[in-house]
Every structure is written in structure tokens, then in C-alpha cells.
């Protein structure tokens with residue numbers, strides 16, 4: 001298979017400030033909707049409560065993770081790991097079809113850079129006005145605009161930090177605690193400061209440098225590309241030779257292609273590249289140059305699509321291929337993992353029983369000729385209601401608890417209890433006998449069984 005050449009980033013390229021020109025058009029509208037929607041979700045979800053509990057809450061002190069009404073415990077970590085792997089495969093699947101579309105339309109770095117650039121344009125004006133302000137603006141003109149812009153950036157960054165911490169420290173308590181200087185943990189203050197600074201620097205100052213030099217996805221995404229991956233592409237067959245001309249000039253007469261070399265596709269590019277140089281490592285597939293060039297084509301009276309989402313095969317031979325074996329492979333792997341995660345989620349036991357043997361001694365001899373073993377039980381109630389639980393030993397004839405165990409446990413809580421199991425001496429033939437304990441909920445059908453060993457003197 002023919003590989004797509006990827007141009008490496010010049011290390012000194014990022015030193016020049018990029019003044020991005022705003023663009024309007026079909027893809028920019030999609031980006032605006034997707035980026036505002038995702039940011040809206042980020043800022044809103046931590047405020048939403050269901051049955052008095054936040055929709056998403058990572059409760060680290062109690063080691064519980066509440067996601068959309070379900071509660072996960074550290075024991076469920078493999079399900080969360082599986083969900084993350086599914087997300088990764090989803091990303092690979094989309095990348096084989098549409099390249100770095102994730103970067104252009106949904107990546108948090110893009111979303112926050114987008115809002116920071118939007119604020120910048122509101123305060124400092126268009127691309128030309130910003131360039132003029134930085135190069136020729138008087139201090140009287142320059143200072144108030146810069147102060148206003150950075151104050152707005154810091155405001156957004158601060159609220160981003162507060163919201164992030166609000167997924168760990170219930171936001172309805174966090175916000176009043178911040179404004180009354182009453183945070184229950186200094187860590188919350190540290191992480192708010194950390195995320196405020198990280199957001200301000202990443203979206204305000206570093207911007208495209210994060211995509212170029214820091215993002216790991218940018219480093220490995222090219223291995224998933226093939227000539228049938230749909231990316232933003234300049235149609236060089238149609239565009240070259242490029243050159244300026246009057247609107248009504250005859251292209252054939254001047255020996256020119258459709259590109260009028262206006263450079264607008266470069267001016268709108270958030271990473272500052274020229275897509276006419278071919279597929280590049282820095283391109284985040286945002287489609288801004290597509291919209292900008294389409295507008296130029298409209299003005300010139302040419303067909304749209306000189307820059308468009310297209311595959312290398314399509315540009316070179318005009319043939320469109322959607323099917324790729326690797327896409328099918330990622331799709332099948334993703335489907336299997338989604339099925340496995342679904343099964344694991346639906347088959348999670350609503351009550352859990354853990355048994356630990358006490359280390360004090362192997363066994364004791366009880367009154368009446370019984371042998372006794374001591375254990376510690378941990379019963380976890382994963383149901384949304386409090387319940388009462390009863391423990392029953394299962395094993396050889398005559399097995400029973402020295403003291404009956406019945407305990408009430410709050411929803412999403414656990415209780416640790418001592419238990420002594422006794423078995424008549426004549427029922428034990430081996431040194432080690434497997435026994436089971438079962439816990440049954442009194443007010444529901446929930447139950448769980450766990451196995452342990454019972455140590456005795458043997459024959």
C-alpha cells in the first residue's frame with residue numbers, strides 16, 4: 001500500500017505569532033455547533049443532579065464513581081478501563097475514515113482555543129486590526145484591550161478549573177465554599193489554580209503549539225492514515241498552476257489553474273500551514289480552509305471544492321473508496337468490546353460479599369465438639385436504596401454461624417463485620433474444607449455468594 005508522505009514540523013516555525021483570520025461557511029457552522037455544545041456540556045453536566053446525586057461525580061474520599069446514575073467502585077475499574085479502550089478504538093475507527101476530524105471538531109484544546117480566539121476577536125478586532133494593534137498601536141490603544149482580553153481569558157480559565165474540580169468536589173458545595181473561603185481541602189484550591197493556569201496558557205498562549213509539539217495523538221495518527229482516508233486536501237490537478245488573475249480572465253489563455261494564490265486558506269488556518277503543500281502533520285482537519293476557499297471560488301465564479309474533504313485516491317484517480325479492511329477491523333473490535341462492556345455493566349451484582357480469614361489462629365474448638373473458624377466479612381450495598389442483609393453459611397451438614405448476622409446498610413455503603421463459622425467435628429474429614437457464605441437482601445431479591453476455606457484438625 002502506498003504511504004502518504006507526512007511533512008515534519010520545523011522546530012523554529014512556532015516562534016512566529018499566528019493571526020488567524022475568521023472564516024464562515026458550512027464547516028465553520030458545524031464546528032461552532034459542536035464546540036459550543038461540548039463546552040456547554042462540560043460546564044453544565046456537573047450541576048445536573050438525579051435523585052439528589054450529581055450526574056457525574058468522582059468521589060475520591062469514598063472511592064465511588066457516579067456516572068449517569070450508575071455507581072462504580074474500585075473493583076469495577078476494569079469496566080472503566082474497557083470503556084476507555086472502546087473510546088480509543090472509536091478514535092482509531094474515525095481516524096481511518098476521516099483523519100484528524102476529532103482534532104478539528106471535538107478536541108478540548110480546539111474548543112478552548114476557539115473560545116479564546118472568539119474573545120480575542122471581540123476585544124481586539126479582526127485579523128488586520130489585531131496585527132495593526134500589535135505592530136503600530138499606541139500604548140493607550142494597546143493596553144486597555146490587552147488587559148480586557150487577558151482578564152476575560154483568565155475568567156474563562158478560572159471557571160474551567162472550578163468546573164473540573166466540580167466533578168470531584170460537588171460543585172453545588174464547591175462554589176459557595178470558594179466564595180466564602182471555606183474549602184474543606186487545600187487540594188481543591190491547588191487543582192483549581194493548576195487548571196486555571198493550564199487553560200490560560202494552553203488556549204491563550206500555546207494554542208497550535210500544543211497540537212504540533214505536545215499532543216501524542218498527532219504523533220501516531222499518521223500510521224492510521226491510508227490513501228483512502230478522507231482528509232482536507234488541495235486538488236492540485238485543478239488548482240495548478242496557481243496565480244493571480246482578474247475575475248473575468250480566461251484561465252486557459254493564461255495557462256492557469258483555479259488557485260488564484262490569494263493566500264486566504266493560509267490566513268484562516270489555526271495552525272498556520274499552507275494546505276497546498278500537501279498532507280501535513282500540523283493539519284487538524286478543521287475545514288476552515290475549505291470554507292475560505294469555497295468563498296473565493298464563489299467570488300471568482302468557479303466550482304467549489306478546490307480544497308475539500310477527499311482521499312488521496314480520489315484526487316489522483318477520481319475513484320472513491322469508503323471500505324478499508326483496517327476500518328472494518330477497528331469496527332469489529334469496537335463492536336465486540338461494546339458488547340462485553342454492556343454485558344459487564346448489566347451483570348454487575350447489586351450486593352457484594354468479601355471474606356477474609358482472620359490471622360489470629362487456624363481454628364478453635366468450641367463447646368459441644370464443634371470446630372470454629374473466624375472471618376471478617378465486608379458487605380457492600382450497590383443498590384439505590386438502603387437494605388438489610390442476612391448471612392447464611394453453605395457447606396457440610398451442621399455448618400452454622402456462632403452468632404446470626406443481620407445488618408442494615410445504606411445505599412452505596414459497605415459494612416465490615418466479624419463472623420465465626422462452626423462445623424461439627426465429625427463432619428470435617430480434611431484439614432481444609434471449602435465453604436461458602438451467602439448474603440441475602442431482606443427487602444429485595446439481591447444476593448451474593450463468596451467462597452473461602454475452613455481449617456480443621458483433619459481426620
Ligand code: SF4
Nearest residue numbers: 259260262263265293
Ligand atoms: S484560498 Fe483557494 S484560491 Fe486562495 S490560495 Fe487558497 S487554494 Fe488558492
Ligand code: SF4
Nearest residue numbers: 269283284286287289
Ligand atoms: S490546513 Fe485547513 S483543515 Fe488543516 S488545520 Fe489548516 S485550516 Fe484546518
